[in-house]
Amino acid sequence: MAGALEGVKVLDLTRVLAGPHCTMILADLGADVIKVEAPGGSDETRFWGPPFQNGVSAYYLCANRNKRSITVNLKTEEGREIIRTLAKDADVLIHNFKTGSMEKWQLDYETIKHINPRLIYCSITGFGETGPYKHLPGYDYIIQGMSGLMSITGSEESGPVKIGVAMVDILTGLYSVISIEAALYEREKSGLGQKMDMSLLDTAVSSLANVASNYLISGKVPRRLGNDHPNIVPYSKFKASDGDIIIAVGNDRQFADLCKVIGIPQIAKDERYRTNEARVENKLELTKILEDQLQLKTAAEWIAVFSEKNIPCGPIHTMDQVFEHPQVLARDMVVQVNHPEAGSVKLVGSPIKLSRTKAKIERHPPIAGEHTSEILQQAGFSLEEISQLKENNII
Template sequence: MKGALEGVKVLDLTRVLAGPHCTMILADLGADVMKVEAPGGSDETRSWGPPFQNGVSAYYLCTNRNKRSITVNLKIEEGKDIIRTLAKDADVLIHNFKMGTMEKWLLDYNSLKKINPKLVYCSITGFGETGPLKFLPGYDYIIQGMSGLMSITGSEESGPMKIGVAMVDILTGLYAAIAIEAALYEREKSGEGQKIDMSLMDAAVSSLVNVASNYLISGDVPRRFGNDHPNIVPYSKFKARDGELIIAVGNNQQFASLCEAVGINEIALDERFLTNEARVHNKQELTKILEKQLQLKTVNEWIELFSQKNIPCGPIHTIDQVFDHPQVLAREMVVEVDHPEAGKVKLVGSPLKLSRTKPKVDRHPPIAGEHTSEILLQAGFSLKEISRLKENQII
């Protein structure tokens, strides 16, 4: 079965997380992704750890499957020429070098579109290619702080907190994949490629969604609510007899059902809690009432009861519980792949569920330069030329 992006050739000059996550999505969907690194491997995540499996970084493994690897020395002109040769036949080129680097190497969009007008060219930078900060490097943690995400994450007591994963990198990778696919679709009509300018800062600001809208409409600077919701109550984590669970009531009918389930029917008709607006104003008082009743049963007992009454709720799982969960396993969110160095490796599966062109894992995360000769042979290089390039440390 062919993938949805079968036949799309992607030249991937990215490293770390945002770019590699984008290209892994494209690769999972069937694109031929050629990961470009310096000889020996220059993606920093290859050395990030522990943990390692037989010397292979878990971080690197998480976002580089389904790709082929070619190593090229871009500090040498002949190395840049190899990229130009590959770009002639590529559908997509994506990089995350700092602003000005690709221009200095004459590998920028304006240079490459002369040899391939159909090329979709995507850059991922910290702050984008315009504005006063365009030359600054971008790191997820710093962008979480600058974008306001940290200011609304955590509680008043904890102070600003970063999100538990590099979410800005992940979001930027997702947005980049969407933009690339849109540009490829548009190219089918116009016959022309185009440039995509992706920014970690833009992606982070976009992710503020309703919090941003609350500020833009009211002018009130949002504060940290911890596990609470700024607009909806009760919508938080609550203490039961043996642990904590999440209750996410979104309307008055669900609130009435919750009150009935925990044995406080009269509360649903109390003017202090009759509407969501009233519940927001009286959140602390309502929370005390609910948690007193929730002490009567265990987390699992409440979840079973609430689920029967269509009250949105759920447990708070640890990561080991997540990957043992029958729902996660049924959705094939854990896959195994054989790696020539690491051995059998477990990876997170693709969340993209297409009925006819199902994403699949055909290739292990590649060893640096594993497919250099194969890629260059396909590009028209002779074995003699490839041997010379290796001897001269160009590949």
């Protein structure tokens, strides 16, 4: 069965994570993604490590499967003309160059749309293409700080802490996929492409969700709560006899069930703890009461009991435990791919589960320029022209 996006051609002029993560999702869904880099490879993640497997970066491998690779020197007019040629029958062009770069090269949307009015053109930058910060470079870590995410991550003792992965890059990639797919759908009605201006800062601010809403409604600047929830109690990490357990009680009935299971049913009737609003006000006292009881059993014992009683809970896994977990394995979230240089590599599977047009992993993350001749021949270049472009260091 063909992928859901089979027949969609994507020109991918992105590097590092936000853009490549976006285009990898499109590729997993069947799009023909052509990864464009400078000769020799210009995606910095190719060289980020360790770890490497046979010289191939684990970071690069995480976001570039299912793509074909072409190398083009965009600093030359001949190289830019190749991109214009490829854009003639492309459905999507996506880049993450600084604001103004594509205009300088005459590869901007206003230029390209005259070549292909149906083209969907996605720009990913740190701050977007408007506003006083539009010319500044944007990096996930910096955006986590500027957006307020770090101000609410960590504890009062730890100070501001960044999220353990480049989550703003990942979320921007996801929002970009949504925007591209929306534009593809709209094009079916209008016959026209359009441009999308995606910003890491916009994405990060959007991700503040209820914390942002709490501030906008109350005017109170939120403080770091560590593993606690600003609106719900008990919804945190607790200590059992041998380690930590997450308990995420979402309503008063679940709280009553929790109290009954751990042997303190009277606490659920106490006016200080009976309602969630009261529990939020008296969180410190309640936490002490709960942890005194939780010390009576191990984390695994409590998880077994709570799961049986439908009390939301869970362990805190390390990476080895994650990728040995039966649920993760049953959902095909670890896949094996053969790479011509790295050999057999393990990659994280796709979380997108469609019943008919399944997401597939059919291509290894490409070597820089691996498909240059193939792609150019498909675009109408002769073998002689391709050879000449190579001699002139255009490709």
